[in-house]
Amino acid sequence: MSVRWGLPVVAVMGLVAQGLVAGGALASDTRVALVPGGPHPYFAAWADAAAAAAADFDIEAEYRVPSAWELSRQNEMIESLVAQGFNAMLVFPGDAVGTNSTLQELADFGVPSAALAGCTVDPSAASFCLGTDVARSAYLGTQELIEALGGSGKIAHFTGFLVDPNTQLRIEAVQRAADETGGAVEVIQVIADIDAPEPADEKINAFLAARGAEVDGIVTTAWVPAVVAATSLRNLGDQRIKMVGIDHDEVVLQAIADGFVHGTMLQNPYGQGYIGSYAMDLIRQGCAVKDDAPWLETAQTARFIDSGTAFVDAAQVADYQAAMVAVTEEIMATFKDDYLACN
Amino acid sequence: MTDRLRALALADWFGLLVVVLVAGALLAFLQPAFLSTYNIYVLLLSFSLWVLVALAQMVIIAIGQMNLSVGAIGGLVAITFAGTMEVWGLPIPLAVLLGLVLAALCGLFNGVVTHVSGISAFIITLATLSIFKGINIGITEAQPFYAIPDAVKAFGAARLGGVPYMLVVPALAIVGVWLLFNRMVLGRQILAVGANRHAAELSGIRVGRVVVIAHVLSAVLAATAGMLAVARLQLGQPTIGDDWLILSFAAPVIGGAILAGGHVSVIGTCLGVVIVTLINNALVLLGIDPFFVQLLLGALILAAVMLNRWRERRREALA
Numbered sequence: 326m327s328v329r330w331g332l333p334v335v336a337v338m339g340l341v342a343q344g345l346v347a348g349g350a351l352a353s354d355t356r357v358a359l360v361p362g363g364p365h366p367y368f369a370a371w372a373d374a375a376a377a378a379a380a381d382f383d384i385e386a387e388y389r390v391p392s393a394w395e396l397s398r399q400n401e402m403i404e405s406l407v408a409q410g411f412n413a414m415l416v417f418p419g420d421a422v423g424t425n426s427t428l429q430e431l432a433d434f435g436v437p438s439a440a441l442a443g444c445t446v447d448p449s450a451a452s453f454c455l456g457t458d459v460a461r462s463a464y465l466g467t468q469e470l471i472e473a474l475g476g477s478g479k480i481a482h483f484t485g486f487l488v489d490p491n492t493q494l495r496i497e498a499v500q501r502a503a504d505e506t507g508g509a510v511e512v513i514q515v516i517a518d519i520d521a522p523e524p525a526d527e528k529i530n531a532f533l534a535a536r537g538a539e540v541d542g543i544v545t546t547a548w549v550p551a552v553v554a555a556t557s558l559r560n561l562g563d564q565r566i567k568m569v570g571i572d573h574d575e576v577v578l579q580a581i582a583d584g585f586v587h588g589t590m591l592q593n594p595y596g597q598g599y600i601g602s603y604a605m606d607l608i609r610q611g612c613a614v615k616d617d618a619p620w621l622e623t624a625q626t627a628r629f630i631d632s633g634t635a636f637v638d639a640a641q642v643a644d645y646q647a648a649m650v651a652v653t654e655e656i657m658a659t660f661k662d663d664y665l666a667c668n
Numbered sequence: 669m670t671d672r673l674r675a676l677a678l679a680d681w682f683g684l685l686v687v688v689l690v691a692g693a694l695l696a697f698l699q700p701a702f703l704s705t706y707n708i709y710v711l712l713l714s715f716s717l718w719v720l721v722a723l724a725q726m727v728i729i730a731i732g733q734m735n736l737s738v739g740a741i742g743g744l745v746a747i748t749f750a751g752t753m754e755v756w757g758l759p760i761p762l763a764v765l766l767g768l769v770l771a772a773l774c775g776l777f778n779g780v781v782t783h784v785s786g787i788s789a790f791i792i793t794l795a796t797l798s799i800f801k802g803i804n805i806g807i808t809e810a811q812p813f814y815a816i817p818d819a820v821k822a823f824g825a826a827r828l829g830g831v832p833y834m835l836v837v838p839a840l841a842i843v844g845v846w847l848l849f850n851r852m853v854l855g856r857q858i859l860a861v862g863a864n865r866h867a868a869e870l871s872g873i874r875v876g877r878v879v880v881i882a883h884v885l886s887a888v889l890a891a892t893a894g895m896l897a898v899a900r901l902q903l904g905q906p907t908i909g910d911d912w913l914i915l916s917f918a919a920p921v922i923g924g925a926i927l928a929g930g931h932v933s934v935i936g937t938c939l940g941v942v943i944v945t946l947i948n949n950a951l952v953l954l955g956i957d958p959f960f961v962q963l964l965l966g967a968l969i970l971a972a973v974m975l976n977r978w979r980e981r982r983r984e985a986l987a
Binding site: 364365366368390392393487496513514515516518521522527530532533534536537549552553574 | 710714802805809955958
């Protein structure tokens with residue numbers, strides 16, 4: 326079933342399903358689905374966020390993962406969820422442009438949506454985009470690394486999919502932070518497209534073999550490279566090279582605790598899921614998204630909300646969740662007033 | 669002695685050996701770190717994993733088929749191996765055994781369905797790729813298994829100078845597969861089925877049995893690669909195997925395998941893996957702009973295949 330013809334059919338089925346649910350005990354009839362682009366450990370926190378949001382806001386919130394990173398599979402899953410009566414969608418866009426047609430059709434059938442963790446390109450039916458300001462995260466992470474290096478040295482940058490527009494933003498941000506040192510810090514190599522573990526292991530270790538003695542610091546801006554680089558430094562027993570990773574994989578966190586990694590830039594997947602679910606419920610209840618809200622503007626959208634980022638080093642790693650809970654609470658405190666107009 | 673050298677020069681993999689030696693010398697000249705102990709170790713580690721992946725595909729190419737599920741089987745066995753040790757506390761040998769049995773079942777399924785249905789293995793393994801990957805994701809929910817026993821981690825990181833301990837496993841596999849294709853009846857039957865299935869049937873070969881065995885062998889090789897990847901990465905990452913497909917075909921084809929079946933070269937495939945590994949290593953060592961890495965990788969692989977094919981045609985013309 327194509328998305329174009331599939332959604333009208335499943336929307337009708339969904340309305341029926343929704344009617345069946347309406348008689349239930351839920352205080353709100355909001356049924357929000359959190360749909361990542363595909364399986365990835367980053368999104369696991371969305372499941373916890375959905376459960377917490379369901380309990381806190383008296384809604385139904387579920388985390389559903391497409392079986393593979395393919396736009397068509399994500400679209401099929403969204404169709405299926407609408408058919409099951411879900412009436413709000415939080416979506417990591419399978420494609421920044423391609424997802425827009427699906428979101429538009431959801432909007433045509435009164436199903437609000439928002440882009441989560443990654444943005445769609447404007448114009449979009451997504452109410453907003455709530456995610457990490459990846460450029461800012463990469464920039465701040467590089468600054469932390471430069472500080473750990475004492476303000477000078479040679480650094481390498483390991484990052485993810487080149488087809489991801491965020492990768493270019495990350496590369497530019499790392500370079501900008503290095504450039505601001507007036508030549509004291511040099512990015513000697515960027516290795517990209519290492520989101521699968523085997524090529525990441527192959528290329529990162531090849532780099533360490535060739536330039537390990539030369540490099541002083543490593544910044545990683547994607548999950549898999551962070552995990553693999555942390556493992557490699559541990560295997561080498563190298564605590565001279567300072568590394569700033571990204572995200573909260575156990576391997577990275579343990580390497581921070583053991584002194585092989587200087588720190589990591591946390592993103593806030595939990596906050597994204599929790600705040601996103603809250604916003605969808607309010608929109609379902611009649612709130613409208615403000616045009617004059619304090620939106621941030623990115624290359625993709627003019628309605629971006631930074632879900633926050635925080636640097637965690639050995640001093641905070643044991644209680645790393647606290648950093649993101651604080652960021653989430655800060656956003657939640659003013660979210661409704663800042664971004665929504667409710668009667 | 670001269671005859672032996674002449675025979676060596678006529679071997680279908682000799683051109684690849686020359687490419688490897690020239691490329692190695694060039695890299696050593698351009699980047700002295702290429703010959704460092706640690707880089708040799710890194711190269712051999714990559715070779716250890718990729719050669720198993722390439723052999724897994726080569727066995728299927730030999731029967732004139734394709735196995736798109738090599739990576740999915742490797743990934744499923746990897747997370748099973750890691751998961752059973754973490755969740756059930758299975759001893760390492762039992763976990764290895766379970767992984768191999770699971771792989772054999774996957775291969776059995778691929779082989780039986782392919783043979784019984786008569787549908788192209790390309791289609792069948794495209795479907796089973798999705799099935800095996802789906803089971804993987806269903807079990808793990810995309811979360812890695814972290815609690816890998818120290819002995820497995822130590823094996824994945826251990827080395828003697830520039831030689832990783834892990835190399836023992838693919839070395840045994842290479843010898844085994846070489847013996848299969850060069851000294852055993854089954855190997856000749858596999859090649860016969862690949863060269864001309866109908867003729868093989870008429871000559872009394874039980875084609876179905878051969879096809880099923882080839883798929884089981886392919887799956888077991890892929891599973892071994894998956895378990896080695898767990899040892900190397902020190903975690904049971906659900907995405908293990910996702911990136912294997914291109915190399916699994918590139919190395920045997922560079923090595924002179926005929927995709928229609930009937931002719932493969934174990935040594936050629938090994939050299940094909942060495943060439944791809946060298947290219948990957950060189951692109952990092954020489955600091956190539958990341959936006960041009962894919963382009964160069966593809967161009968260099970194509971160049972290696974063309975060079976070998978040109979050499980074969982020249983040899984045929986001289987013969």
